[in-house]
Amino acid sequence: MAFKKLCEVYLVVASFSNVHAATVNAPKVIARDVVVIGGGAAGSHAAFRLQQDYNKSVVLIEKEAILGGHVDTYLDTSTIPPIPREYGVQVYFPYLDGLDFISRFNLTLLPGLGPRGATITRNIDFASGLELPSNYTGPDPFSTTTAIIRFHDLMVSQGWDKMVEPGFWNLPPGPQIPEDLLLPIGKFAKKWNVTDALPTMYQSTGGGPAARHRNFTDIMTLTFLQSFSPAWMKVFFGQAGMFHIDGGNQLLYNAIHSSLGKENVLTNSIVSSVRRPEKEGDKRGIEVTIRTTTSGKSATTTVIRAKKILLAIPPTRENLSPFDLNAVESDLFRRPKYGRYGTAIVSSPALPRGYELHNTPILAATDPNKPFINEPHILEFSSYGNDSELFSIGTSSSGLSYGEFDEREAIKVAQQSLDRMVAAGTVKGAGAGSAGGKKGGKESKLKVLEYSDHGPGGYGVTAEDMRAGWMERLYKLQGRRGTWYTGNAIAMDFSTQLWKMNDEVLRRMLESW
Template sequence: MGLFPWQRVLALIGATFVIALPDSYDSHWSAKDIIIRDVCVIGGGSSGTYAAIRLRDMNQSVVVVERKDRLGGHTETYTDPGTQAKLDIGVRIFHNTDLVKNYFARFNVPLITADLQAPGESKYVDLRTGAVVTNFSPGDPTAALGAYAGELAKYPYLDAGFDLPDPVPADLLLPFSDFATKHRLEAGVGLIFRFGEGIGDMLRLPTLYAMKLVGLRVLQSIQTGFLTTARHDNSELYEKAQAVLGADNALLLNSHIISTQRDTNDGYVRVVVATPSGQKLIKAKKILLTIPTTLDSLDHFDLDGSERSVFKQFNPNGFYTGILRNTGIPDNTTIINTGVDTPFNVPFLPGVYSIDPTGVPGLHGVIYGSPNLIPGERVKDDIIAAIQRLRTAGTLPTTKPEFAVFSSHSPFMLTVPSNAIAGGFYRQLYALQGHRHTFYTGANFHTHDSSMLWQFTEALLPRIVA
């Protein structure tokens, strides 16, 4: 069915005021197109899938609305057609916690300790020129990481979310470059940067974001070992969760939101969704929103003034990943983009972070970051040009590679400037929990770390079902 006239008007003008739906509204829908649930989960990535499974455990009826044809979000796995080898190109590692192990165990997905040692040789190359950065060594980061852990220990609340004290500690507001210099972390910045890939221009961002992405739990896992799936197929978790939710008629894949109305007379929010089988009306007691809360992402939501004033402050960055064929780079060689003249020798962005062996002959993984959003085709062209510069510089006999698979994980990090953090931005953001029957989880409410997001979501669930 098409949009009602008032929906068309609201969509066109981007209205932010509230209209209570008339009691007769539902009568315009066929019964087969109305879905009634306790909770409508919007987004089927890491947080949304976990929440839907756990809400089901808590005797809540759910429906998940997901744009893609699968669950998992940034957890993506490529199957090489020649060898049938599985290669994770999104989320690759997890923390060794009981929550993680129990979640995988319920779906009979075995875990092993991840091997993060790059095979063969690592070349430190400035990919702006393709030349090896001479006389460069990453050095021993042990002492610097110890000092960094000492600083992290001052802010244990960061592992639970953005529930910051007032006033916000001054060190958390410093650009990370200044923080690293102040606390003599120079030898550890390279490793912190690599574990924080995707954050964008880490050195200029407030230290808060570096500490959120590379926190105490990450440092502990570096020492004790991360986990990954024994079959090297992290998507298996989501395929099995998808089977469970699909059997409950709890999934709307390849679907997107047309409109929402969260101020009604009967306590049910309304969500109009375009699905492959036509438009559906979801009536739910609560919404759990897990997608990035940018104004672009929420352009079909009935945002009020308080929501819009918070979400409009976010600045998104870009993160991209893929698998390359026939690069000319040896199968046992890792290329680490290293700035010859940049602070701490971190790579200049936008640009490639690294090009890594996959263990499958002829295939290399690539990850790319940008401080802002850029088109995927431009990213692909830049990656290919960077690889060809290795040949021009005489570093390696590279060729023009092809993408076996490419994926944009953008918008990735959502950040705000230090003055906004100091002014109480995260208090305002968290105050939206439960506002207008809507709850939030996902990376911009905590961090880009599946294990930590499941922990955050678990803590939020009692509020949703109350």
């Protein structure tokens, strides 16, 4: 049973009283100090702090049925008792006092990853379905760890960590950005002798930053760091721990939802139009029109009159199309390109329980430092252990654009990968099969229990745009036209770092009040 679905039922019922009076023809009009758009880690945290710590009235707009964004917790009922399984955000790690935010709720942090039984890794080339030779051991762990330490120490000694964490507040103006940070990560790694760190970095970022690129090593270092920040590097050499929330990471966002109050959260909602002041002193204020579509009900419209907007969604062209962008904003936001990343919970009679089937290209058998995959792919089928029928998968568009790699395409690639493994005899299909069933049958149909679109991955611009001051101009937009920006597209892509990014955004917002 989907934990998410249970939450949806609860939250839809809870929010019903908020929206039932509105109709498309008679919009409900509300007034708030701040309208926060996007209820992921960044938007939910900011809305909570504005309301609880700064006494501002807020309304949080989220297009999905529940808050949490990249957090995906699935209640695994194939086990007794049912166990919450994480298949999106796995862990929280300490960054400054970022973890303290979780302590504000009645939640317990436990060390390590969420519940997952022991698994044995098998390295399989999903393009051919063939398993790598049994003497394949992957990149040398000692060289990997020492390279990650070197990478981290380099960031600190050059002061580059301060330029990027938690957001790009201290990044120098375009022409003064250190050229090293604009190099493709492959060239950067060679120059600074940290190439041995890349395979692990690639695998642990789950292909997210690679989603836009056909070739992982082409990612600009500055963009790459968003998915593998200096603070996150510390986890890999034991200088920082990692934690999950007992009962499921989703519980944090349910708690935030409850604290904010149902009248202050509009789920299943998207922005349909925005009017913002163009110039300082424009008295018309901000007006945001929201359309809420709850299954089985007619759509409702809410008009929000607000003093400020906080945008905590990826600033893609699609997301910004209802906004009244001026020429400067349009020029900035048309530049980034992005791919698509997704995760899912699947099962299949052909998937062997207790194993992580890892997508490792055959090339890695001769060069373990080349595990990179340069085509749309899934990263793994990862079992939750012998007692569960469930597997998590991660999907990366790797070179395809966002629109070209939707759920259907991603699942098609997953199914093809499994079919190839069955055809190659690497895993056994179910059914009678040939030779009296000894070789296994061909049955490998994937059942998708839940798919989660993680939206734009590898959001970023070119080195030329960076040199021309793209990031500087973006950060200068903070506060203009009553609009503030946060979220993983413009900061380090980790929850605790986004919360610290927010602290600075909110400090500046309140100063400007």
